Amino acid sequence: MTRKEGLPQFPYDYIGEKAKEYNNLEWMEQNQKRTTLKCLDYLFDPKLGDLEISEFFNYIVIDLGCGTGFSSEVLIDLGFNVIGIDILKDMLFKTQNKNISYEKNQIHELLLGSIINIPIRTNCIDFIISVSAYNFITHNIPTFSEKKSVISSTARYLYQILKKNGRMIIEFYPGDEQNLNLFLSSFKKNKFNGFHIKGNKGGQHFVLLKKRGYNSEM
Numbered sequence: 001m002t003r004k005e006g007l008p009q010f011p012y013d014y015i016g017e018k019a020k021e022y023n024n025l026e027w028m029e030q031n032q033k034r035t036t037l038k039c040l041d042y043l044f045d046p047k048l049g050d051l052e053i054s055e056f057f058n059y060i061v062i063d064l065g066c067g068t069g070f071s072s073e074v075l076i077d078l079g080f081n082v083i084g085i086d087i088l089k090d091m092l093f094k095t096q097n098k099n100i101s102y103e104k105n106q107i108h109e110l111l112l113g114s115i116i117n118i119p120i121r122t123n124c125i126d127f128i129i130s131v132s133a134y135n136f137i138t139h140n141i142p143t144f145s146e147k148k149s150v151i152s153s154t155a156r157y158l159y160q161i162l163k164k165n166g167r168m169i170i171e172f173y174p175g176d177e178q179n180l181n182l183f184l185s186s187f188k189k190n191k192f193n194g195f196h197i198k199g200n201k202g203g204q205h206f207v208l209l210k211k212r213g214y215n216s217e218m
């Protein structure tokens with residue numbers, strides 16, 4: 001996978017040797033980590049309202065589509081408790097071989113599963129972050145109406161697992177305007193407040209969301 005090839009193909013670019021290659025690419029690691037830090041900046045965006053955080057170890061963050069764990073590493077380094085979820089074991093299990101150092105009692109759980117159906121109970125997650133993965137939830141879904149339905153039920157479920165005032169920052173590549181609007185309207189329809197920012201890279205978008213309590217611009 002070189003930088004020139006454009007957007008990666010799911011699942012081919014994340015399986016077997018490709019997963020290994022992904023995990024060993026220094027530029028990919030830097031990219032993912034830089035984007036994760038940008039998402040963390042957005043987590044504290046004043047337009048979402050004040051966010052007073054005590055110690056990061058008091059909070060649980062889900063990393064949606066955690067891949068081989070570059071984004072999770074940033075979150076763990078800061079002290080957050082992290083639940084990483086990925087649908088591909090070739091990616092997810094690479095995280096286990098990393099030399100990550102943890103604070104005492106810091107939690108890092110890995111879940112093999114899909115973003116569209118996470119086995120987590122409602123109202124228990126502080127923050128959700130997703131870097132370069134959310135656009136894949138519609139992979140292999142043939143019709144527009146099925147796509148719309150999956151996108152909407154995923155947003156509804158993510159809303160439910162967040163605590164009140166919980167926040168979710170998604171960086172993704174929805175493809176075209178129609179897809180982008182499908183994703184944005186799914187958040188609005190499912191009661192998220194927040195807004196959308198176009199990223200600097202081609203096709204890149206950020207969505208900044210909060211569970212209740214803020215006047216939506218979306």
Ligand SMILES: C[S@@+](CC[C@H](N)C(=O)[O-])C[C@H]1O[C@@H](n2cnc3c(N)ncnc32)[C@H](O)[C@@H]1O
Binds near residue numbers: 032070113
């Ligand atoms: C660009 S990669 C991972 C990026 C990640 N931020 C990192 O630090 O490595 C995108 C990941 O999304 C995962 N993915 C795609 N569709 C998914 C789904 N429905 N549920 C969970 N993970 C998914 C892929 O398996 C892949 O590992």
